[in-house]
Amino acid sequence: MAAYVGRGIHGQVVEALGYRIVSGRIAQGDTIDVRSLTEELDISLTVMRESLKVLAGKGLVGSRQKRGTYVLPGQEWNLLDADVIRWRVASGQGAKLLGDLAEVRAIIEPSVARHAAGRRTQDDLVALEEALDAMDGARGDAETAALADTSFHRALYRATGNDLLARLDLVLGPGLLERDRLVYTHRQDDDPVPSHRAVLDAVRDGDPDGAHAAMTELLAQARADAEDVTGAAASDAGV
Numbered sequence: 001m002a003a004y005v006g007r008g009i010h011g012q013v014v015e016a017l018g019y020r021i022v023s024g025r026i027a028q029g030d031t032i033d034v035r036s037l038t039e040e041l042d043i044s045l046t047v048m049r050e051s052l053k054v055l056a057g058k059g060l061v062g063s064r065q066k067r068g069t070y071v072l073p074g075q076e077w078n079l080l081d082a083d084v085i086r087w088r089v090a091s092g093q094g095a096k097l098l099g100d101l102a103e104v105r106a107i108i109e110p111s112v113a114r115h116a117a118g119r120r121t122q123d124d125l126v127a128l129e130e131a132l133d134a135m136d137g138a139r140g141d142a143e144t145a146a147l148a149d150t151s152f153h154r155a156l157y158r159a160t161g162n163d164l165l166a167r168l169d170l171v172l173g174p175g176l177l178e179r180d181r182l183v184y185t186h187r188q189d190d191d192p193v194p195s196h197r198a199v200l201d202a203v204r205d206g207d208p209d210g211a212h213a214a215m216t217e218l219l220a221q222a223r224a225d226a227e228d229v230t231g232a233a234a235s236d237a238g239v
Helices: 008-023 034-041 045-057 082-090 094-119 122-136 142-158 168-186 193-204 208-236
Strands: 061-064 068-071
Touching (some): 008 034, 082 094, 094 193, 094 208, 122 193
Antiparallel strands (some): 061 068
């Protein structure tokens, strides 16, 4: 089983089974032979049941009386769950998934930037500047850079002044964070600050058209970066 850092045997079982399901080694619709897997992985039934509960929370498995536990259809999976994203990338499905995420962002985020330019407060500008400073100071540290990048976009959502848009991070946040982890791990030579700075400058200047254009350009580069790294990430995976 692949290491699931810091989560012990329970996490290792979640990792192993989640990857098998997402990669298709345990196919959609298959009934899971719980006792056989328990013996194979040399774990207790309690650990297995708790692990399956975690996978059920990610939409990967369900259970019915007489049928037992089975793999749900892919359309039921929580595709923006960070682990599901990681498993899909590791199994060679990252290009499709991150392409879909890029398309959703292209529809939403330029308009978010436009609204933010017209409604941002001084506190919003401070939050955006702090996230950008953290991004600038995180060169070579993929995890810190990813967290800072995600924080920038979260602050931009809040800067719209729209309570529903402000909670987009609940929907897009896990996907954005995992996407950024991949990109910053495999593209450490790139500098993300200038493209984000262009968005912040337009928002600060109260320039909706400029903010829309700057975000559109940022997302085009982000999509190109994601396309470049998905193959490398899959080949590096040791699951």
